[in-house]
Amino acid sequence: MRITVEITKIVHSSFVILLTLFFGTSMLVMTPKPVNAQGKELSERGKAADTNKDGLIQESEARGPLAANFDDMDCDKNGGLDGAEISGFFSGSGCPEKAIKDSGKLKTAKKITSQGKKPTPRGRPPQAVKLGDVVSKLSSETYxxxxxxxxxQSGVLSARISGTINLVSVAVGERVKKGSMVAKLAAGRLITERKRAVALLNRQNAVLRVQKTALKNVKRELSRMKSLLKSAAFSRARFEDLEGLVSEKTAQVLEKNAQVAEALASLERIDIDIRDATIRAPFEGIIIQKHVEVGTYVNTGAPIVTLIxxxxxxxxxxxxxxxxxxxxxxxxxxxxxxxxxxxxxxxxxxxxxxxxxxxxxxxxxxxxxxxxxxxxxxxxxxxxxxxxxSDRPVLTVSKDAVIRRANGNVVYVVNGATASMRSVRVGRGIGDHFQILSGLKAGEKVVVRGNERLGGGGKVRVVR
Missing domain, CATH: 2.40.30.170 (Efflux pump adaptor protein, beta barrel domain)
Structure with missing residues (x-):
């Protein structure tokens, strides 16, 4: 087996030497394909975005920088981006060269190159951007x-007197009208006290009538005694006694009048307590809480229900x-x-x-x-x-123009065809704009689309 391998290597080497002697060394030199003509296959990330699996990123599939610069990147204008076009745009080499298949054209191209003509230098194309204005005006916003x-009107209805709850006529959630009864305390003791107060008042009035009659009689006798002043029947001692008696009877009548007024006030107080035993709604509303139940003893000021x-x-x-x-x-x-x-x-x-x-x-x-x-x-x-x-003009710029960085907020100001980065101090938001406290002037143009790839600035191409 080892001998067979060695023989195969010797034959192969001999064949290469013969080809070199017969055709020359140019036969063995392979012309490499242009680098940009290769690599049309999408990257793994590109394949993930290629939803229809046609090997191209369509405009509907493009996101981020691909969507913003789709027309510039689509070199062959076939409506899709291949791996070479994407790589050429982001590497700065520009559009990929097409592979030259015709040998005549290839020789011509080599000849032109050999004559000393330099190829057109390729660089990254200007970034496509959209602009917005820095505006100073009275801001009108919806905050x-x-x-x-x-x-x-809301509050707790409290008991005005002490007593036992005899009736609760409402439930939580029930609507009541102004003046309608909410709860009632037991009033039997108060009714008994009222009867006693009425009897006392009647007795005081009777005594008052007797004293008034006695005062009237003493005054009449004193008047008769005065008429006998020049007569032999006049008695000075009797006259003075009658004057003192009139004063005494007058004082008794005044005292009894005060006692009658006191008894009347006591009766009126009992009537008020009887009236307060019935708790009524002071205004129309809904019962939102009930604090007591029937049989509960409450003191003055204890909560009964909450009304709103x-x-x-x-x-x-x-x-x-x-x-x-x-x-x-x-x-x-x-x-x-x-x-x-x-x-x-x-x-x-x-x-x-x-x-x-x-x-x-x-x-x-x-x-x-x-x-x-x-x-x-x-x-x-x-x-x-x-x-x-606002009561004074406010300098504002679109929120899309502001980019947040670690060291603060920046915007890209465009002057001619060049964008430069500028730090700004941002105030409050006003709709889809930010208030600019410093860093910009009214009338300046700023980038609102495409600014995510400008870096430190550079050439731009304004699109609408």
Whole structure:
């Protein structure tokens, strides 16, 4: 076996030597294919993007830089990108050369090269970009902020007297009208006290009538004694006694009048307690909590139910202090509900109280509720669209123009056909624009598309 291999090697070497002597050395030199004519096969990443598996990246399949520079990269204009076209664009060698199959054309090409003509240098083509303007104007934006529903009438109904709950006539979630009964305390003891107070008042009135009659009789006798002043029947001692008796009877009548008034006040207080034993709704609303049950003993001030007026509501939002100066009362706003419905609202008041932690101020809005509007709930979260207009011009640029870097924000400013990178200081967002605090001037052109591959800047080609 080893002898056979050695013989084969000797024969092969002899055949090569004969070919060299007969055809010359040029026969053994193979002309390599142009590098750019090879490698048309897509990379593994390109194959993953090739959804229709036709070996090309179609325009509908292109993403990122491929989509932004598709027309420049499609050298043969066949509507697809192969591996060579992609490689040539990103390596900076440009479009791939087509393989020259005709030997005559190949010789001509070699001859031209041998005559000293240099091939056209190839470099990376200018980056295709779209531009936007740096604008200075009064900004008008719709500021979205989360607010909450606030009930203007809500509170806990408490017991005004002590006693045992005898009746609770409402349930949680039930709507009540103004003045309707909510609960009732046992009033038997109060009714008995009232009867006693009435009897006491009647007795005091009777005594008062007796004393008034006695005072009247003493006054009449004193008057008769005065008429006998010049008569022999006049008695000075009797006259003075009658004067003292009149004063005494007058004082007794005054004291009894006070006792009658005291008894009357006690009766009125009992009547108030009897009236307070029945707890009534002070306004129309819905019972949202019940604190007692029948048989519960409560003291004065104990909570009975919690009532809320769901038809008298406002919206409260916390607006940043930096934006509050552009907001005015009677400004028309819009409320977005959970189901997508929109309700108009008007700014009623700007509360002059600031939260030091959040640097915000409360603003109250009055919603214009229609009969078809979904009912609000107390403390419900809603989204408020608040129109705000700046009181001075603001320098803005499209958000697409700003690129965030580790050392800050940058934009690419275009002057002629060259883009240069510039650092900027960005403020708040205004719609699809950023406020520019420094770094740009009004009227400058900035790159809003294609800036992700500009690096430090360079030549650009503006497309629309």
């Amino acid at each position: 979205q902020i989360v607010g909450r529903v606030v009930a203007l 007026n769901d038809r008298l509501l406002e919206i409260e939002i916390d607006v940043p202090s930096a934006r509050i100066n552009t907001l005015k009362t009677n400004t028309l706003a819009r409320i977005i509900l959970d189901n997508g419905d929109r309700v108009s609202a008007v700014v009623r008041a700007i509360i002059p109280r600031e939260d030091l932690r959040t640097r915000t101020r409360p603003v109250r809005l009055r919603p214009e509720v229609k009969p078809t509007t979904k009912p609000f709930a107390d403390n419900q979260a809603v989204l408020v669209e608040l129109p705000l207009t």
